[in-house]
Amino acid sequence: MLENFAFAFNAVFPILALMVLGYFLKYIQLFNDDTLKRMNTFVFRCGLSVMMFCNIYSLDNLSNIPLNLMLFTLGSIILLTLLYTGIAVMATRRNDRRGVIIQSGFRSNFAVIGAALASSLCGTEGQLLATGIQAPGIIYFNVAAVLCLTAFSGPGGERVSSGVICRRIAANPLILGLFSGVVCLILREFIPRNAQGELLFSLSRSLPFLYAPLNSLANMATPLVLIVIGAQTDFRATSGMKREIAIGVALRLVVTPVLGFLMAFAAQRAGLISLTPAVVSVLLAFYGSPVAVAGAVMADSMGCDGELARQHVVWTNTLSMVTLFLWIILFRQTGLL
Numbered sequence: 001m002l003e004n005f006a007f008a009f010n011a012v013f014p015i016l017a018l019m020v021l022g023y024f025l026k027y028i029q030l031f032n033d034d035t036l037k038r039m040n041t042f043v044f045r046c047g048l049s050v051m052m053f054c055n056i057y058s059l060d061n062l063s064n065i066p067l068n069l070m071l072f073t074l075g076s077i078i079l080l081t082l083l084y085t086g087i088a089v090m091a092t093r094r095n096d097r098r099g100v101i102i103q104s105g106f107r108s109n110f111a112v113i114g115a116a117l118a119s120s121l122c123g124t125e126g127q128l129l130a131t132g133i134q135a136p137g138i139i140y141f142n143v144a145a146v147l148c149l150t151a152f153s154g155p156g157g158e159r160v161s162s163g164v165i166c167r168r169i170a171a172n173p174l175i176l177g178l179f180s181g182v183v184c185l186i187l188r189e190f191i192p193r194n195a196q197g198e199l200l201f202s203l204s205r206s207l208p209f210l211y212a213p214l215n216s217l218a219n220m221a222t223p224l225v226l227i228v229i230g231a232q233t234d235f236r237a238t239s240g241m242k243r244e245i246a247i248g249v250a251l252r253l254v255v256t257p258v259l260g261f262l263m264a265f266a267a268q269r270a271g272l273i274s275l276t277p278a279v280v281s282v283l284l285a286f287y288g289s290p291v292a293v294a295g296a297v298m299a300d301s302m303g304c305d306g307e308l309a310r311q312h313v314v315w316t317n318t319l320s321m322v323t324l325f326l327w328i329i330l331f332r333q334t335g336l337l
Helices: 002-025 031-059 066-090 095-106 110-151 160-172 173-188 209-233 235-240 242-269 277-288 294-301 306-331
Strands: none
Touching: 002 209, 002 277, 002 306, 031 066, 031 173, 031 209, 066 095, 066 110, 066 242, 095 110, 095 242, 095 277, 095 294, 095 306, 110 173, 110 277, 110 294, 209 306, 235 242, 235 277, 242 277, 242 306, 277 306, 294 306
16 A cells, blocks of 8 residues: 555656745746746747657557547547536636636646656556556547636637637647647658667657757756746635636546546447456546646637636646556555556
8 A cells, every 4th residue: 555655756756846846936036927938828829839749759650549549538538528528617607717627627748758658557568558548548638628718718708719719729739739649640651660670760860959959948848837837826816716617627637537447348348348457447548647737738829717727737736646656556455557
């Protein structure tokens, strides 16, 4: 049991530590509001976009994607997104907070800790499965987040036309990064290989002068996002949004894992998937990890309540050390892990 808690702690505490560092640096006035605003814009337009590209490009090939598990996870998360849209509309009158609540409900930090969590629980098999569904999962998380944040941007209740939403999605840096990575992944299937099975052309080997700075920028994105989120977090603002914070945290850490695994058990009974320990570890990472850190940057940059999004990131990462530990204990006691 102590080992399980240590794992959950080690998976989440580094994220919290960087946010605390950012909060401290703002407290000692190393950052000011203008600097943080510029850093926020930079990491959204450049860092996260390149990180999305590199995450997709790092997959070996399209065959790494387990089709049945991919279709199930996408189908289940689409249903949860629709459910949370209704909950968010009823939960608050603030239009700029509705998209943030929806995003917090369905969008986990699978891109950052998903593969690591699955690998720690089930070794190489878990890591391969997590990597396989990472591309479609990340694509859906970002496309759906852009849709939700665009549709519910601004403090009023005004509706945004579908044309405006489509243009914003097409111009979103994260979507552009994801699209570029998918294009490269598809083109890779047509590149010939040598006798050893190695590609005759790849960015990392053929154009290292280009790939190296891209990789460095991608590696820098997540730590910088966490520091900026910590620096921009204002705990004094919680008094006016306690209800929305509680709903977003509950959806992410409790409701989504419960509903997700109920659908998984139903899918297993229907013969659609098999809940092996590796699959359970992947689904736990997919449903049970805290809110994606990029969501706070996106909310701020797209006219939504960035403070609420930051509070969701802080509190879900803090409380997930407890919830992940409890989920791991539950599944190990029942023999699923």
